[in-house]
Amino acid sequence: MIYETIITSVDANQQAHIAPFGIREEDGRVLIAPYRPSVSLDNLLAHRSAVINLTDDVRIFAGALTGRRTWPVSKAEKIHGYVLDAAIAHRELALEEVKDDPVRPSLYFRVVHEVNHRPFKGFNRAQSAVIELAVLVSRLHMLPIGKIDAELAYLQIAIDKTAGPRELEAWGWLTETIDNFKAAINGDNQA
Ligand SMILES: Cc1cc2nc3c(=O)[nH]c(=O)nc-3n(C[C@H](O)[C@H](O)[C@H](O)COP(=O)(O)O)c2cc1C
Incomplete structure (x- = not known):
């Protein structure tokens, strides 16, 4: 485990x-x-x-x-x-x-x-989604863009249903990084 x-x-x-x-x-x-x-x-x-x-x-x-x-x-x-x-x-x-x-x-x-230090409050699906997306971001260069897009769409459901402000902020940082990565690839392709 x-x-x-x-x-x-x-x-x-x-x-x-x-x-x-x-x-x-x-x-x-x-x-x-x-x-x-x-x-x-x-x-x-x-x-x-x-x-x-x-x-x-x-x-x-x-x-x-x-x-x-x-x-x-x-x-x-x-x-x-x-x-x-x-x-x-x-x-x-x-x-x-x-x-x-x-x-x-x-x-x-x-x-x-x-x-x-303080009590565990329970599981939250948006927190799990952020961690999953963080793992994907740590492997961006190794993954096909199609897989990233598909996983992103699925994980977004948990964000929309269960996120609080911290989860939304974290999600925004990760999706921005993915957008920048994709823009760089597209830029490279056009060059
Ligand atoms: C949830 C999660 C788990 C990770 N687990 C590992 C791990 O077990 N081993 C590893 O090398 N990197 C892991 N990573 C990636 C590292 O956190 C990332 O490469 C980080 O920059 C570490 O590099 P540094 O020691 O140079 O700061 C994980 C990332 C996430 C989001």
């Missing part, structure tokens, strides 16, 4: 670096597997620590893929790291083992601290 989370790592300037990652739990440890190249990977290897942030503010997922990576954070309690203020819960991790790979290394972490 994969859980979609926001991983905060510490960058070369000692600031928080924010990026979405799907994580797994294996034998009591947390597995994070970044594709190379990845700033998060470099940070995780350099500082050997990470924070898993569980948040329902899907703007942070969409923002990471559309150039909006500055969100309020506070210092982690037990490790060198940062916690998103928007986290419903967070877990602080220490790197225990690295299985290196030229494409996608596997990083295994031990949980050293865990905090619940």
